[in-house]
Amino acid sequence: MHSPDRRRFLQALVVAAAAPLLPPARAAAAPAVSRAHFPQSVASGDPRPDRVLLWTRLGAPARAVRLQVAEDADFARLRVDRALPVPEGSDGCLKVRVERLAPGTGYHYRFLLDDGRGGLVSSPAGRTRTAPAPDADAPVRFAFMSCQDYGGRWYNTLLPLLDEDLDFVLHLGDFIYETAGDPQFQDRGGERAIVFDDLDGAIALERGGQRYYAARSLDNYRQLHRGFRGDPVLQALLERAPLVAIWDDHEFSDDCWQDVATYRDGLRDERDRERRRNAEQAYFEYLPVDLELAEAAGADGQRLLPVGRERLFPHVQLWRGLRFGKALDLLLTDYRSARPDHPIPEDAFPGALAYDAEALQARLPRLGLDPAQVRPALLPYVDLADPAHAPLREAARAALLHEGTEAGLDAPHAAARADALAAGPVALPVLAQLVDAWNAAAPAGARLAPPAPDGLPHGLPWLALGKTRSFGDLGARYIVVQETFDLFAALRALDGPASPYDAAQRDWLAGRLRDSDARFKVVASSVSFTSLVLDLAHPDVQAPEPMRRRFYLNLDHWDGFPAERRRLLAEAFDPAGGTILLSGDIHAGFATQHSDATVEFTVPAVSSQTLGGIIEHSAQGDGPQQQATRRLAAALDALIAQGNPAVRYAQTRRHGVGLVRLEGDRAEARFLELPEETCRQRLYERPDAVAPLLRTRRFAFSRGDMRLREG
Numbered sequence: 209m210h211s212p213d214r215r216r217f218l219q220a221l222v223v224a225a226a227a228p229l230l231p232p233a234r235a236a237a238a239p240a241v242s243r244a245h246f247p248q249s250v251a252s253g254d255p256r257p258d259r260v261l262l263w264t265r266l267g268a269p270a271r272a273v274r275l276q277v278a279e280d281a282d283f284a285r286l287r288v289d290r291a292l293p294v295p296e297g298s299d300g301c302l303k304v305r306v307e308r309l310a311p312g313t314g315y316h317y318r319f320l321l322d323d324g325r326g327g328l329v330s331s332p333a334g335r336t337r338t339a340p341a342p343d344a345d346a347p348v349r350f351a352f353m354s355c356q357d358y359g360g361r362w363y364n365t366l367l368p369l370l371d372e373d374l375d376f377v378l379h380l381g382d383f384i385y386e387t388a389g390d391p392q393f394q395d396r397g398g399e400r401a402i403v404f405d406d407l408d409g410a411i412a413l414e415r416g417g418q419r420y421y422a423a424r425s426l427d428n429y430r431q432l433h434r435g436f437r438g439d440p441v442l443q444a445l446l447e448r449a450p451l452v453a454i455w456d457d458h459e460f461s462d463d464c465w466q467d468v469a470t471y472r473d474g475l476r477d478e479r480d481r482e483r484r485r486n487a488e489q490a491y492f493e494y495l496p497v498d499l500e501l502a503e504a505a506g507a508d509g510q511r512l513l514p515v516g517r518e519r520l521f522p523h524v525q526l527w528r529g530l531r532f533g534k535a536l537d538l539l540l541t542d543y544r545s546a547r548p549d550h551p552i553p554e555d556a557f558p559g560a561l562a563y564d565a566e567a568l569q570a571r572l573p574r575l576g577l578d579p580a581q582v583r584p585a586l587l588p589y590v591d592l593a594d595p596a597h598a599p600l601r602e603a604a605r606a607a608l609l610h611e612g613t614e615a616g617l618d619a620p621h622a623a624a625r626a627d628a629l630a631a632g633p634v635a636l637p638v639l640a641q642l643v644d645a646w647n648a649a650a651p652a653g654a655r656l657a658p659p660a661p662d663g664l665p666h667g668l669p670w671l672a673l674g675k676t677r678s679f680g681d682l683g684a685r686y687i688v689v690q691e692t693f694d695l696f697a698a699l700r701a702l703d704g705p706a707s708p709y710d711a712a713q714r715d716w717l718a719g720r721l722r723d724s725d726a727r728f729k730v731v732a733s734s735v736s737f738t739s740l741v742l743d744l745a746h747p748d749v750q751a752p753e754p755m756r757r758r759f760y761l762n763l764d765h766w767d768g769f770p771a772e773r774r775r776l777l778a779e780a781f782d783p784a785g786g787t788i789l790l791s792g793d794i795h796a797g798f799a800t801q802h803s804d805a806t807v808e809f810t811v812p813a814v815s816s817q818t819l820g821g822i823i824e825h826s827a828q829g830d831g832p833q834q835q836a837t838r839r840l841a842a843a844l845d846a847l848i849a850q851g852n853p854a855v856r857y858a859q860t861r862r863h864g865v866g867l868v869r870l871e872g873d874r875a876e877a878r879f880l881e882l883p884e885e886t887c888r889q890r891l892y893e894r895p896d897a898v899a900p901l902l903r904t905r906r907f908a909f910s911r912g913d914m915r916l917r918e919g
Contacts, residue, residue, distance in 0.1 A: 220261070220303035220498075225287040228279060238283075242329035245321050248434065249443040252336035252450040253496025254530065255376060257311035260336050260450060261498040264319045265437075266300040274320040274328075277306055281316050281333070288317075299430045301493040312340035312533070334447045337375055340533030347871035348535045349373065351449075354380040354456070354734070354792020355813035356436070359388065359402065360395025361887045363441045365814050365863045367895045368880050368902060370441070372867065374449040375532065380792035380811065381456025381734035383495065384432045386487070387413070389420040392825070393817040396420070402435045404428050413471055422461065422471065424483045429490035437494060441892055453495050454526060454540050456734035456793050460487040463685055463764050465547045467521055473679045474555025475616050485520040499525065521545065527713050529720055535870040537726035539717060543734045547708035551700065551768050552684040552693075557608075557629050558671040559638030561589060562696055565665035571699050585692045587672050588636045588664035603646035603656050604639060605630035615679050635669035636661055668696060674759065685768075690741055690758040697770050705771035717776075721784035727911045728786045728870050735765040736791040736810040737773055738800040741851030744836075748843040751836040758851065762794065781806040786911045788875070790866070795819045797864060797879050798848070799857040799907050801916050807909065809877050812864040815887040820844050820860035856916050857905060863887055873911040878904055 243249065248265040266273065277288035287309070294302055302319070309315065315338070319331040340346040351369050369377075388404055389396040392415055404410045409425025423429045437443070460483070461469035467484035491497075526542040563571070568586070572579050592601040605626045612622030634642070640658045647655040672692045675683030700706065707714060721729055745756035760767045781787040782805040789800075789808035796819040798810040812818070817825070820841050827837035840847070848858040864881035881903045891897050907916045 220305055221292050222305045222307060223275070223288055223290055223292070224308045225277060225306055226308075228285045228287060239320060239328040239330040241332055242321075242323075243332065245323075245329050246319065246331035248437040248494075249332050249447055250317070250319065250334040251446040251496050252317070252334060254452060254498035254528075255337060255339045255450045256530065257339050257341045258309055259305055259307040259498075260309065260315070260338055261496045262304045262306060262317055262334070262336070263494075263496040264302050264331050265434075265494070266294060266302070266321065269300070270294050270321060273302060275304055275317065276320065277315055277317045279313075279315065283316065283318065283333075287315070298493055299434075299490075303496065305498060309338050311338050312344055312346055313338050332443070332447055336450045339375075339531060340535075342531050342533065344533040345872075346533045346535065347869065348375050348532045349867070349869045350376045350378055352378040352380060352732075352790050352792075352809075352811055352866040352868065353814050354811050355382040355458075355795055355816040356442070357382075357385045357394065357813070357816040358400055358436050358439070359385070359390075359393075360398060360400050361815040362400070362890045362892070363439055363815055364886050364889075364891045364898055365865050365880070365882055366441045366445050367891065367898050369445055369865060369867075370448065370895075376450045376452050377445060378538075378732060378790065379451060379453040380732060380790065381454055382458040382793065382813075382816065383453065383455070383491075384429075384436050385458045385816070386423045386429070386432065386461055387420060388423075388432075391415050391418045391420060393822070394420075402432065405431055411471070422469075424480070424486065426486040426489060429487050430493070433490050433494035451496055452530060452538065452540065452732075453497055454542065454732055454734055455491060455544065457544060457764075459491055460484055460544070463550075463681075464544060465549055466545065468549070470550075470554060470681070470685070473681055473684075474553060475679050481521060485517055488520045488524060489517065497526070499528065525712075527716065531726065534725075535727055537720065537724040537729045538732065539720055539729065540732045541709070541717065541734075542713065543708045546710040546713065548706055550685050550763060551697065551706065552670065552673055552675060552688065552763065554681055554684045555679050556670040556675050556684065557638075557678050558675045558683075559589075559634040559642075559669055560629060561633050561635070561667040561669050562673070563699055564589070564633055564667040568667065568699075571702055574702055575698050582695055583666060585668070585672060585695055586666035587669055588661040589633045589667050589669065590636060590639055590659060590664060591633045592639075593631055593633075599656055600639065600643065600658065601630050603650075604634060604642045607642040607645040610645070611678065633667065635667070635671050636664060638669070638671055668692065668699075685764045686762055687742075688760045688763055690760055693760060693763075694770070701771035705775060706769055707772040708769060709772075718780045721780050721787070724784065726786075727873060728788055728875060729784050730788045730790055730868075731781070733766075733789060733791045735793045736798065737766045737777075737789055737802065737808055738791075738798050738810055738855060739767050739770075739852050740765070740794070740848055742840070742844075742847050743851055744840070746843070746847060746850070749836055749839050749847075751840075752832050755833070755836065761848075765794065777802055777806060786914065788868070788877075790868075795822065796848075796858070796860040797862070797881065797905070798855055799877070799879075799905075799916055799918075800852075800854050801856055801914075802854055803914075805914055807907075807914055807916055809866055809868075809879075809907070811866040812859070812862055812879070812881060814865060815863060818861050818863065818884045821884055857907075857918065859905075862903065875909050875911070877907045880904055 247267040251263045279285040318333045323329045388402045406427040410421040463470040469478040530538040608626035674689040740761040744751040787806040791810045795813040797812040800808040824841035827834045862881040867878045
């Protein structure tokens with residue numbers, strides 16, 4: 209049986225604002241602000257014309273807290289002044305939806321608590337703003353951001369936003385990172401390190417011989433949110449403007465899909481519904497996300513927004529829309545919760561076939577292709593099921609059994625895998641490697657030779673897409689051969705385009721875009737629609753000969769769903785007119801002209817390691833491949849721009865945030881960027897030190913002319 213906090217983790221209260229109350233006859237002394245009592249400060253979220261959600265967290269147990277909402281900073285003209293019960297089992301978090309507010313209006317709010325000595329202490333005072341009425345012709349100004357890792361990193365990129373007058377802050381995901389101490393990109397000690405209190409409830413992982421942990425338990429995820437929300441600059445930003453948030457992968461697990469993690473690259477089943485629900489529970493406790501949930505009456509007559517464990521994955525509908533006057537329809541999408549697995553399995557055996565000769569013969573004409581046209585992209589293969597190849601089958605099975613055991617499979621699974629793979633077709637280059645492994649241990653009389661390629665059928669094996677070893681992300685999620693993946697994706701789409709959106713979300717998005725009369729439609733996506741193609745044949749890279757090809761950098765993004773991306777652009781984004789895509793996750797900044805009607809801005813990371821830094825860090829050692837990787841990192845900006853003519857701007861070595869202003873028919877987007885080393889030092893008390901380092905990139909366009917103009 210679940211404990212109470214796991215059955216029903218948070219009930220958001222609903223209160224109605226009244227007409228302004230008369231100020232008191234004599235002003236009372238303002239209660240002292242106590243961040244000790246409110247250690248994560250306050251926040252507001254999801255503003256509508258008539259309501260907004262308010263949030264705080266208490267640092268110690270309390271039965272009740274008092275909420276005040278006012279029209280003025282002195283809290284003289286109160287709209288709400290009400291005692292509220294603190295929900296049990298919510299880690300001290302309290303969410304309150306305040307209704308019957310005026311549209312397009314700023315409000316001040318605070319929470320008051322009995323200090324135990326007959327007085328009151330106050331949370332920091334927050335400012336929020338309701339959305340303009342749908343027919344109001346008001347300008348809209350907002351920030352957008354993504355990827356704020358905490359381990360050893362500081363949020364200096366947020367400092368310039370504290371001087372901006374914002375209608376809201378849009379967070380595109382990776383609000384937290386689920387790992388603590390990952391040696392690839394996080395510090396393991398120091399002021400910004402997080403060490404899980406519930407270590408037994410965490411997942412033990414290893415990288416480069418160093419152990420680190422990923423969150424699994426509810427306590428783990430809550431601790432991450434508490435830590436990240438303890439940052440004073442992040443608190444200051446959320447005290448100034450409402451937050452609108454969607455999630456990406458690190459709120460749950462890196463490169464996840466549905467409730468499946470990818471740490472083990474297919475070595476074991478990583479589906480974990482309980483872990484996913486723990487992540488979602490902590491997310492909804494700590495972020496002021498106002499979902500449309502069934503309402504219920506509480507015992508004291510107050511209306512509640514009940515959320516229970518049973519309503520979490522796979523039942524949560526995070527996607528939603530917010531309207532801001534005539535200027536903006538903001539469509540918030542969910543890329544992770546319903547998406548299928550990555551198109552190339554991480555555990556794919558490179559020699560196995562995605563499509564054999566018979567399947568290609570049947571499918572290629574449906575794409576208008578002659579098999580002879582694609583033959584250069586295919587590889588010969590040997591069907592080991594043929595009795596004539598029995599010796600080769602046994603050799604392949606022995607080598608595959610050894611491979612599986614060395615990778616970490618237990619004996620039964622390694623044997624079953626070897627039996628299955630050795631009983632089917634295997635690409636000739638991979639079979640040759642298996643035979644070489646057999647021959648290295650076999651006596652001279654038992655050595656074998658693979659058949660000659662002449663006369664063998666040709667198919668599309670995983671090797672041709674860049675998969676060079678089983679149980680790995682290269683050639684699966686990352687660094688995939690463009691030419692052969694394009695062919696694979698087209699063949700796959702004949703069965704219907706795979707989509708990260710389920711039918712309900714896809715229909716909602718298309719319908720909302722079609723029916724909206726807002727001048728601009730902003731589609732918020734946690735990952736980028738921009739195709740990232742790297743031409744490693746470029747002379748600046750001097751890559752080893754086998755790598756001199758064009759590759760997709762990241763199939764965890766929309767490059768993994770090319771048919772669905774084309775359909776959305778052609779059938780939803782472009783016809784709507786004035787479509788702006790905002791995205792994150794990739795730790796780099798891009799401005800992309802998808803068409804004459806659709807543009808995209810992919811925001812760099814607030815603090816997470818930059819894309820260029822990640823690639824440079826991966827270049828270990830001094831061999832030719834490592835040297836080529838360093839050259840790739842140095843030339844990355846130019847290569848991305850050259851690989852996709854739609855990219856108007858690319859930078860991969862700076863952190864930053866974005867700003868958007870919509871006024872009338874005019875739109876402006878800006879990137880505010882800082883050098884990547886800046887996040888390694890705390891500049892919170894020296895904001896003047898940030899200004900000389902800040903670089904701004906500005907893009908202007910209009911509803912009638914969506915062509916990006918920089919300057």
